[in-house]
Amino acid sequence: MxxxxxxxxxxxxxxxxxxxxxxEIDDYPENPFYLLVMYPYPSGRIHMGHVxxxxxxxxxxxxxxxxxxxxxxxxxxxxxxxxxxxxxIERGIDPGEWxxxxxxxxxxxxxxxGFSYCWQREIATCDPDYYKWNQxxxxxxxxxxxxxxxxxGVNWCPSCETVLANEQVQDDECWRCDSExxxxxxxxxxxxxxxxxxxxxxxLDELRGWPSRVVEMQKNWIGQSIGAKIQFELSDLSExxxxxxxxxxxxxxxxxxxVSPEHPRxxxxxxxxxxxxxxxxxxxxxxxxxxxxxxEGIFTGRxxxxxxxxxxxxxxxxDYVLADYGTGAIMxxxxxxxxxxxxxxxxxxxxxEVIKQPDSSADADGLSSPYxxxxxxxxxxxxxxxxSEKAREQIVDLLEQQNRxxxxxxxxxxxxxxxxxxxxxxxxxxxxxxxxxxVPVPEEDLPVELPSDVDFQQSANxxxxxxxxxxxxxxxxxxxxxxxxxxxxxxxxxxWYYARYCTPFDENRPFDPDVVNFWLPVDQYIGGVEHACMxxxxxxxxxxxxxxxxxxxxxxxxxxxxxxxxxxxxGEKMSKSKGNVVDPEEMQQQYGADTVRLFTxxxxxxxxxxxxxxxxVQGGHRFLxxxxxxxxxxxEMLTGKQSSPDPDDIDGEAEKKLLKKSxxxxxxxxxxxxxxxQFNTAIAACMELFNSMQENxxxxxxxxxxxxSVLLELLYPITPHIFCELAERLQYPxxxxxxxxxxxxxxxxxxxxxxxxxxxxxxxxxxxTVAVDLPREQLEQQALTQEKVQKYxxxxxxxxxxxxxxxxxxxx
RNA sequence: GCCGGGGUGGCGGAAUGGCAGACGCUACGGACUUAAAAUCCGUUGGGCCAUAAUGGCCCGUGAGGGUUCGAAUCCCUCUCCCGGCACCA
Numbered sequence: 024m025x026x027x028x029x030x031x032x033x034x035x036x037x038x039x040x041x042x043x044x045x046x047e048i049d050d051y052p053e054n055p056f057y058l059l060v061m062y063p064y065p066s067g068r069i070h071m072g073h074v075x076x077x078x079x080x081x082x083x084x085x086x087x088x089x090x091x092x093x094x095x096x097x098x099x100x101x102x103x104x105x106x107x108x109x110x111x112i113e114r115g116i117d118p119g120e121w122x123x124x125x126x127x128x129x130x131x132x133x134x135x136x137g138f139s140y141c142w143q144r145e146i147a148t149c150d151p152d153y154y155k156w157n158q159x160x161x162x163x164x165x166x167x168x169x170x171x172x173x174x175x176g177v178n179w180c181p182s183c184e185t186v187l188a189n190e191q192v193q194d195d196e197c198w199r200c201d202s203e204x205x206x207x208x209x210x211x212x213x214x215x216x217x218x219x220x221x222x223x224x225x226x227l228d229e230l231r232g233w234p235s236r237v238v239e240m241q242k243n244w245i246g247q248s249i250g251a252k253i254q255f256e257l258s259d260l261s262e263x264x265x266x267x268x269x270x271x272x273x274x275x276x277x278x279x280x281x282v283s284p285e286h287p288r289x290x291x292x293x294x295x296x297x298x299x300x301x302x303x304x305x306x307x308x309x310x311x312x313x314x315x316x317x318x319e320g321i322f323t324g325r326x327x328x329x330x331x332x333x334x335x336x337x338x339x340x341x342d343y344v345l346a347d348y349g350t351g352a353i354m355x356x357x358x359x360x361x362x363x364x365x366x367x368x369x370x371x372x373x374x375x376e377v378i379k380q381p382d383s384s385a386d387a388d389g390l391s392s393p394y395x396x397x398x399x400x401x402x403x404x405x406x407x408x409x410x411s412e413k414a415r416e417q418i419v420d421l422l423e424q425q426n427r428x429x430x431x432x433x434x435x436x437x438x439x440x441x442x443x444x445x446x447x448x449x450x451x452x453x454x455x456x457x458x459x460x461x462v463p464v465p466e467e468d469l470p471v472e473l474p475s476d477v478d479f480q481q482s483a484n485x486x487x488x489x490x491x492x493x494x495x496x497x498x499x500x501x502x503x504x505x506x507x508x509x510x511x512x513x514x515x516x517x518x519w520y521y522a523r524y525c526t527p528f529d530e531n532r533p534f535d536p537d538v539v540n541f542w543l544p545v546d547q548y549i550g551g552v553e554h555a556c557m558x559x560x561x562x563x564x565x566x567x568x569x570x571x572x573x574x575x576x577x578x579x580x581x582x583x584x585x586x587x588x589x590x591x592x593x594g595e596k597m598s599k600s601k602g603n604v605v606d607p608e609e610m611q612q613q614y615g616a617d618t619v620r621l622f623t624x625x626x627x628x629x630x631x632x633x634x635x636x637x638x639x640v641q642g643g644h645r646f647l648x649x650x651x652x653x654x655x656x657x658x659e660m661l662t663g664k665q666s667s668p669d670p671d672d673i674d675g676e677a678e679k680k681l682l683k684k685s686x687x688x689x690x691x692x693x694x695x696x697x698x699x700x701q702f703n704t705a706i707a708a709c710m711e712l713f714n715s716m717q718e719n720x721x722x723x724x725x726x727x728x729x730x731x732s733v734l735l736e737l738l739y740p741i742t743p744h745i746f747c748e749l750a751e752r753l754q755y756p757x758x759x760x761x762x763x764x765x766x767x768x769x770x771x772x773x774x775x776x777x778x779x780x781x782x783x784x785x786x787x788x789x790x791x792t793v794a795v796d797l798p799r800e801q802l803e804q805q806a807l808t809q810e811k812v813q814k815y816x817x818x819x820x821x822x823x824x825x826x827x828x829x830x831x832x833x834x835x
Numbered sequence: 836g837c838c839g840g841g842g843u844g845g846c847g848g849a850a851u852g853g854c855a856g857a858c859g860c861u862a863c864g865g866a867c868u869u870a871a872a873a874u875c876c877g878u879u880g881g882g883c884c885a886u887a888a889u890g891g892c893c894c895g896u897g898a899g900g901g902u903u904c905g906a907a908u909c910c911c912u913c914u915c916c917c918g919g920c921a922c923c924a
Contacts, residue, residue: 236918239839243920250924268924281924317922348923355924361836362922435923555919625859626847632917634847639860645874646859652874704849707858714858780854785905787854824904830853834904 027651029615033744037137045760046084046139050526050538052093057542058084059521059581061550061558062099065125065147066106069132071590071597072551074607075633078623079587079700080549081138085740086696088139089764095542096139097524099146100126103154103513105183108447111479118447122149132608136616137744144527148516153523154449155470156533157515160565162452162463163572169215170441172453172461177440179207184484185443211442212451212509216564220245220434223563232583234630240555246435251419253354253428255280255327257292258335264288264327267349267433270359271422272414275403276377277354278367280327280338281320284309285346289323292338296324302340309342317343317362318369329354330427331418332404341366349433357393364393377402378411439561441512446477446485448510456497456504465498471506484508517558518565521545521580536574545581552586559584585700588632597635605635617742618644624702624741646710647745650734653716654749657727664728665755670771673726677719681726682771684719685733688712689767692737702741709738736765780830781806783815799825806831 040046060080063073084096100122107118126147133140146153164170178192179185182202192204216223224245227238250269257264264280282289284306293302298321305321319342326335336354343362344353357367358376367374378398397411406414422428442451450471452464464471474492477485486508487493497504519533525542526535550558559581566580589596592603610619622643627633654661673682688708695705716730732755735746739759750758774795779802781789789811793802803823806812812833822834 236839240919243838246920246923248923266924270924343922343924345923353924360924362924433923435920552918628848631848636847636860639847642860648874703847704858707849710858778854782853782905785853785903790854822904824853826853830905832853832904 025655027648027745029617029647029745030612032748033135033137033616036744036747037134040137040139040760041134044143046094046096047141047143048093048095051541054091054093055542056087056092056094057545057547058087058094058096059524059545059548060096060098061548061554062101062517062520063129064101064104064106065122065129067125067128069129069607071605071607071635074136074619075587075590075623076549076551077133077136077138078620079585079629079702081136082620082624082702082740083547083549083696083700084139085743085760086764089736089740089759089762091763095144095524096141097144097146097527098133098138098140098142099144099520099524100148101513101517101520102126102147102149103448103510103516105445105447107149108445108479108485111447115479117475119149122147132611135608135611136619139743144524146520146523146527148449148513148520149447151470151472152528152530154516156519156523157449157511158452158464158469158471159466159533160519160569161449161511161515162466162469164214164568165453165463167568167572169218169568170212171215172210172212174208174210175440177207177209177211178204179209180204183445185445211440212453212507212511213438213440214564216439216561217434217436219564219567220247220436221432222567223436223560224434226563226578229579230582230584233581234552234584234586237552237555237559237584237586241560244436244556244560248433248435250431250433251422251428252350252431253330253422255330255336255354257338258326258328260325262291264292264338264352265350266352266354267431268354270356270415271418271428272400272406272411273356273359273377274329274331274354274418275400275406276356276358276375277329277334277336278357278373278375279355280336280352281341281344281355281363281366282323282338282352283344283346284340284342286340286344286351289340292325293323298322298324305340309340317365319343320366320370322370330422330425337372339366339370347437348435359393359395361393361395375402439512439564441515442509443512444484444508445510446473446479448513449515450486450492451507451509451511453507454495454497454504455507456500456502458502459497459499459504462497462499462504468498486510514557514561518561519569521548521562522569522575533574536576539574540576543575544577544579547583547585548581549585549587551589555586585629587629588627590633590635592635594634605637610640614640614644615647615744617647617745621647621706621742625706626703628703629700646713647742650713651745651749653713653731654753657722657731658753660722661728661731662753663755665732665750665753665757667729668725670768675724677721678724678726681715681719681724681730683774684712684715685726685730686767686771688737689733689765690772693764693767696740705737706741709734712737733765735759736762777828779806779828781809781812782830782832783812784834785832788812788815795828799827802831806833 058080060076084094087094102122107122110116110121111118148154161170180197180200180202182200183197195204196202197204224242224247227241230238248269250267251271252265252267253271254263254265293299302321302323309319320339323338323340325338327338329336355363357363357372357374359378377400378394379401380394381398400406400409400411400414406417409417419428419430450473452469452471454462454464456462474489476489476491478488479485481488493505493508495504495506496502522534522539522543525538529535562580567578569575570578592605595601595603597604607619618640622640625643626639670682673679691708692705695701712730712734716727720727735749736759739746746759776792777795778790778792780787781791789809791805791809793805802825816835818835820833820835824832
């Protein structure tokens with residue numbers, strides 16, 4: 024009659040869903056499920072990575088709806104960022120217009136793939152109605168002293184002309200443009216993520232629905248180390264030098280102190296010593312060094328005193344000591360630290376062992392390598408003989424009593440630098456006044472909107488070229504003042520967008536707490552693993568901060584997280600520069616959205632990388648065509664038969680087989696989708712069911728029609744268009760978009776007879792079909808008498824193992 | 836260097852203590868066709884034996900060892916690949 028016309032079918036159903044506003048959701052439905060996919064940057068075209076992310080999301084959304092959930096599945100746009108600004112610079116296009124037309128384009132592409140979003144909740148972060156609330160949150164952070172301005176060495180990308188967060192620097196290169204990042208001193212705004220370091224770390228344990236990989240990455244990133252701060256008196260000065268160490272147990276082995284050349288107190292330490300001139304020389308030289316060397320260092324001429332044994336320790340400046348970790352100074356224990364050992368050996372400093380190596384053959388002097396493990400203390404006065412782990416606590420206790428040290432926890436995590444010297448971002452709502460200083464913009468003046476009278480051709484900060492924007496009056500004294508011209512990192516936008524979706528039109532606040540508490544946390548979040556340490560950490564930080572503002576009640580934003588793998592072609596990530604990009608829209612036009620979705624979900628489990636393979640795409644298309652042709656061939660027999668046949672009516676062998684297969688498939692697919700979103704195996708099971716329908720096919724098989732309807736229900740979340748179409752053409756009482764997820768019956772899975780494998784010494788030698796409740800003895804007997812088994816039973820039978828319902832293993 | 840994940844046919848991948856390779860792709864053979872495409876049917880881990888044919892046997896999940904009646908699956912050692920962190924004291 025008519026072949027499978029995917030374009031026609033898909034267009035028709037997409038229109039129908041849109042007209043019926045089928046996937047919109049109320050603020051307070053009965054059975055909420057919040058499914059969130061990471062919103063895209065509106066570059067203008069969607070790519071395969073998006074398709075994969077959103078195909079997974081949509082299949083889950085549709086599956087959950089069929090299970091009776093009221094699914095909120097919103098979509099929006101991460102609409103601030105550099106490319107819009109570059110388009111303005113290079114082609115003179117207004118960034119706003121550029122962005123909005125990209126959004127239109129991409130929205131059309133997403134719709135053509137049949138994704139079931141509640142578009143009424145759509146947000147775009149470049150909209151003043153959205154970024155107004157970034158500014159409100161910023162002010163609230165400022166009020167709580169969680170936002171501050173500081174002059175620091177920042178990572179500066181000369182090509183993007185902006186400051187980068189630590190997370191955005193990869194191998195000393197800019198994450199965006201790969202140019203080399205340089206260090207530059209600049210004023211910038213920071214959020215105090217470090218205040219939440221402890222909680223961010225501790226609550227990772229609650230995130231059982233997250234991939235352990237991401238949890239590990241965050242743990243690493245936060246980088247907690249537990250140790251102690253210890254104060255060392257400086258000889259001839261009534262000053263102290265504080266260090267941080269994780270190994271206070273090795274304190275007796277400290278033979279020198281090492282201070283970072285960038286330490287603020289360097290000059291104070293060397294002043295008045297005969298090394299002063301040499302040190303200044305050294306500092307000049309070291310400043311230029313980009314590669315740091317462990318052996319690079321110089322004696323300062325000053326000594327510190329070891330608080331536990333009063334030993335004089337020479338203080339060195341050492342290039343290997345980081346200025347911005349711990350206190351910027353360390354106590355060096357060459358016998359038990361690799362770097363200290365290398366430095367000490369090079370500079371001829373004494374090496375004192377204080378931990379016994381468990382398997383050291385001889386305690387010969389002239390240690391060839393440091394021992395960094397645990398063990399019994401030696402050369403440590405009253406602590407000698409104590410195990411290092413215990414000594415750690417005892418020594419800190421002693422220092423605490425003497426007021427010379429205390430327990431301390433340090434984190435690798437730094438505060439989040441949010442200032443960007445760019446135009447296309449959220450303006451930071453701060454005004455600088457000569458007499459009043461730093462003044463927050465009053466809330467009633469929000470949003471501070473981006474001006475349009477800017478000069479995109481100037482190379483410095485574009486925002487500062489707007490007279491209208493920069494010049495303003497101080498909200499406090501009314502005198503002329505100027506605005507902050509930095510804009511916010513776009514990760515600010517994405518740190519709370521999941522909450523905005525709940526009440527996207529709230530004009531009075533970022534979101535309505537009641538609605539947000541009703542929906543949050545997000546039940547399932549899906550996106551790329553590349554956001555493990557940035558977006559996902561910042562969002563967690565924001566969530567906790569907003570909780571402490573009293574805006575919401577929960578501790579974490581995302582209960583379950585799925586990080587999908589990349590889409591590869593020829594084993595490599597698709598990229599324009601490599602020229603190995605497959606355009607999703609072309610694929611969708613050629614094979615149809617259903618085929619693209621089917622392939623994407625079938626070719627690999629969601630979390631693994633997926634190799635794009637066009638012949639496998641064709642394979643997916645062929646499967647849908649086969650189903651379509653089956654419908655054409657058997658239209659009359661299938662029409663209207665959506666309900667399960669009465670099992671008592673079924674007696675033919677083929678009917679029984681197919682009935683059981685159908686129930687089995689429902690069970691397996693339900694299980695695959697419910698627990699782990701294993702679409703690949705779910706689809707495979709459906710293919711098996713379809714194969715079985717053909718194997719057991721006859722025009723009078725009374726199960727076929729029902730099995731076909733089961734197939735249609737089970738695959739609907741993955742390939743919705745074709746199955747809505749088939750359901751309609753077959754005049755099913757219910758369309759799969761409305762019907763409940765099918766149920767299986769355990770009874771139908773029960774069989775009277777089962778096949779048992781017979782092994783001899785663990786090798787399969789035969790199989791037999793027996794009654795399901797055959798007692799063990801008879802099972803053994805029957806196994807032993809099998810002809811094929813007999814010939815392996817020449818020697819004595821030692822043991823027989825019976826696994827009920829599965830196998831008999833005879834050991835000879 | 837440290838932490839995590841992994842190694843299964845020609846390929847993507849199934850199987851998490853009980854029949855290895857489900858499902859699909861590719862390739863090959865056949866049917867249909869003037870022909871091709873599409874479609875349909877069959878074969879497809881390696882080796883060997885047998886045959887008119889159904890068949891039968893051995894080996895096989897990165898390597899080696901162990902636990903077990905039985906291991907892709909659990910344990911130990913090694914190796915290679917991928918990801919993250921990396922002078923963090």
